[in-house]
Amino acid sequence: MKDYLPLRLKAVYDTVSSDLKGRLIDVGSDHGYLALYTLENGTDRVVCTDIHKAPAEKTMKCLKDNGFEDRSEVFCTDGLDGVDLLEGDVIVMAGLGGNNMTDIMKRVVDGRDSNIVKSLVWCLQPQKSIDVLREYFSKEGFEITDERVCFDRGIFYPIVKAVYTGVPYELSLSDKYYGKVFQKRFESKERDVIEYFVRLDSRYKIRARGDGEVSELIKERGL
Numbered sequence: 001m002k003d004y005l006p007l008r009l010k011a012v013y014d015t016v017s018s019d020l021k022g023r024l025i026d027v028g029s030d031h032g033y034l035a036l037y038t039l040e041n042g043t044d045r046v047v048c049t050d051i052h053k054a055p056a057e058k059t060m061k062c063l064k065d066n067g068f069e070d071r072s073e074v075f076c077t078d079g080l081d082g083v084d085l086l087e088g089d090v091i092v093m094a095g096l097g098g099n100n101m102t103d104i105m106k107r108v109v110d111g112r113d114s115n116i117v118k119s120l121v122w123c124l125q126p127q128k129s130i131d132v133l134r135e136y137f138s139k140e141g142f143e144i145t146d147e148r149v150c151f152d153r154g155i156f157y158p159i160v161k162a163v164y165t166g167v168p169y170e171l172s173l174s175d176k177y178y179g180k181v182f183q184k185r186f187e188s189k190e191r192d193v194i195e196y197f198v199r200l201d202s203r204y205k206i207r208a209r210g211d212g213e214v215s216e217l218i219k220e221r222g223l
């Protein structure tokens, strides 16, 4: 089990380690490694969910085999459906698509006690559609408190941390596609963000051929 946690998930953990006062909830836990690492590093309790039975069972086995059965709960469910949320819970979603994430978050915002919703910390590593996520955040009133990027085996993985305020805000095209926090880090000449933006620039130049909004974005940015 040595070095079992991929760099990408280590970066996710590092993004929220200072927020972990209570429980970590891992939505889409699959193998269960993030929950295992979190427990091994001093967090008292974890909750894992997976929509499919086989990965939910994999998570259960991983936590049980490592002696953490009594400090963990695993649910086979869609997102957080049927899972009690507690004040200060840190919710991670890694490796899911942005649309799937926003559906899960919408059901929490619409269906749960607003004081609890405002106390949650969300940490998301979307596999795709980070722009959809940022747009949803601006309309719904999720403030982005941190953005980090992890480069692992040739791939850039952006990670976004957010809290719910319920106050919507304007989003420029650059904020939507590059991220406001990332742009500040770029201006501060952080090397990983500079390299990530080079990758984004070339991706958006290709996407602009069939997408009017991205075409406007690259004109605005002088690409």
Ligand SMILES: C[S@@+](CC[C@H](N)C(=O)[O-])C[C@H]1O[C@@H](n2cnc3c(N)ncnc32)[C@H](O)[C@@H]1O
Binding pocket: 009, 027, 028, 029, 030, 031, 049, 050, 051, 052, 055, 077, 078, 079, 080, 093, 094, 095, 096, 100, 104
């Ligand atoms: C690509 S894996 C990522 C696993 C792990 N989070 C990681 O980053 O390595 C995505 C996992 O999320 C689960 N999943 C997808 N949609 C889900 C949903 N709506 N609710 C809960 N789990 C979901 C899948 O069954 C799968 O196990």
